[in-house]
Amino acid sequence: MTSNKKSKITINMMSSADKIAGQGVGSAYRELIRLLRTYNSETLDLTINKIFAKADITHYHTVDFLFYLQSFLSKKHIGRRIGYVHFLPETLDGSIMLPLPLFWIFKAYVKSFYRRMDQLVVVNPDFKQKLIDIGMEPERVSYIPNFVAKEQFYEIPIDEKPVIRKKYNIPDNRFLVVGTGQIQYRKGIDDFVALAKRNPDITFLWAGGFSFGRITGNYKHYKELVNNHPQNCIFTGIVSRDEIRSLCNIADLFLLPSYDELFPMSILEAASCGAPIMLRDLDLYHNILSEKYIPCQDIEEMDAQLKKVSKDRSLLKHFKEMSKDVAATYSEESLTKIWEDFYKEQAELVKY
Template identity: 50%
Template sequence: MLKVNMFSSATKIKGQGVGSAYTELIGLLQRNFSDKLIVSYNKYSRTDISHYHTVDPQFYISTFFPGRGQKIGYVHFLPETLEGSLKLIQPFKAIFCHYVISFYRRMDHLVVVNPSFIPALAKYGISPEKITYIPNFVSKSDFHQVDQNQKNNLRQQLNIPLNKFVVLGVGQIQERKGVFDFIKLAKKFPELQFIWVGGFSFGRITDGFDKLKEIVKNPPQNLQFPGIVERDRMGDYYNAADLFLLPSFNELFPMSILEAASCGLPILLRDLDLYQAIIKSNYLAGKNFAELAENILALVKDRDLLVKYQAKAAKIAKEYSEERLANQWLNFYVQQSRLNKK
């Protein structure tokens, strides 16, 4: 059996997508390949594959130890995607960005969750031949659509009005996620209910922390901030909503999009090039606040349009399902193990 050791601290900080992606992959391997893979966690014993999910300094040091097998790095972010996320001052910002790229260069192979990041990594001198695209995915057992009766029950449990159109945002509360536009949209549409699930996972170093913290304390009447919600309860919020909105200015491949799509929610996003490579025409997009507002209004007024994008969400969910991607991960590990033995 193939030995795979996972190096990760992704689940230590709640409410971030890296942790969700890591949890999904571990679940996939356990459910599908317990007879083919021996998976260990943060161990320094000999292994065939060392899969690095986070860039912790102790993990970086471990890459110099013998017995690590093929070193695989999971690219969840690049230095430029930290803009608007964390408030780092120079020279610490430059040092950290240099460190991240050095970490990626230490890997024998990298996995990206969005193909648009292959040319971006190439600019840092990393050969595209050492990069494989394997997208994120979610399990239907955790994220699935419910009927109207269940939806109403969930709204009652979560203190969400039964008779309102509900717009849901999910992610860390930070400038990069477009939370200020989300708040502005809530003010523009007081007749709708807006909910942002997530919190300040990185505390005061979150970009825009002071301003956002004040709004979270005193939000508009039609905007709820329930904070960081445990992953096993996230499906309740998706199923209680009518529309998923993520107005982020910079992303890789948010897990929240897949979770929302798997629960049957129409997807509305800021118009970013990277989405075109992964979800094509199966979502609505707005270049700015005005266009995002127009899309919301159109969906509220036109039931047929809403149903159309519910169907498109189902296409996203099918494309990025565990069933479709399970063998891709197994084959990848097997291939990388063979390369290490050459």
């Protein structure tokens, strides 16, 4: 092994997440790089996308084919292979649109990529079993949650909020529901728009777009939905993270009606901005968020809860405090040592 107790652990980060705007994978990747460079620079030495860099650990954030080929290099060269699991093969269903044989090949490739890793990191403990089912031994799967930086996602002063609302022509007293993420079926976009139709006295704003363009599943349908939305529904398209922060700050309620997720960065971003959160009550949220959000089983419950809290906003005070608890739990302070300890442990396992 190239490192010892006195030297830094060398980590080669491999990622193409920044090439596609508006997806959570890129946000999670950038947050981790910033965290390690800010708090762990004395113990960890990072390189980015160096195919032939010698390292104690090579950490794969995306499943690029070039990275797959790199994983076959000598362990003396690339060290311990770590795979960051931001999605599972089944979460691709309905998200991207490829010819069926090509889609099957891609899903098989993702499984093969994960099996190549010496260790996988999942952002939700519930997904350990799914990886075990595709051939990973339990001890080769670690859980480390997502997090967001307080310096980027935080509550802004009250006097700044009217300026942001004015930019989107939203009156100060108008109840605003905000959702963020890619426009695709699994995000529950159809329900988001249907709720807007049912509640014309509430403004619904979705920040996000078609990160994968025309290969987005059912692209024509969602393009039509965006182009012909209800008058009280706003689609911003893909925006910067600074704009996401602004929009989460002016939200009376953050709504993510997704059918399938791992651990959305969007939830942590909204929580860090103090927005009360409403979610489709997926089992995977129970461990990571406890009861710190408004749970809804379907669109009927979402509609009923929206009507209730929009008429009595005091009901949201409790969930605003719960969002602050979520932000504290998944803060950069709480994750700094977890990542450092993980890398130290992995570096000790490198054998030549």
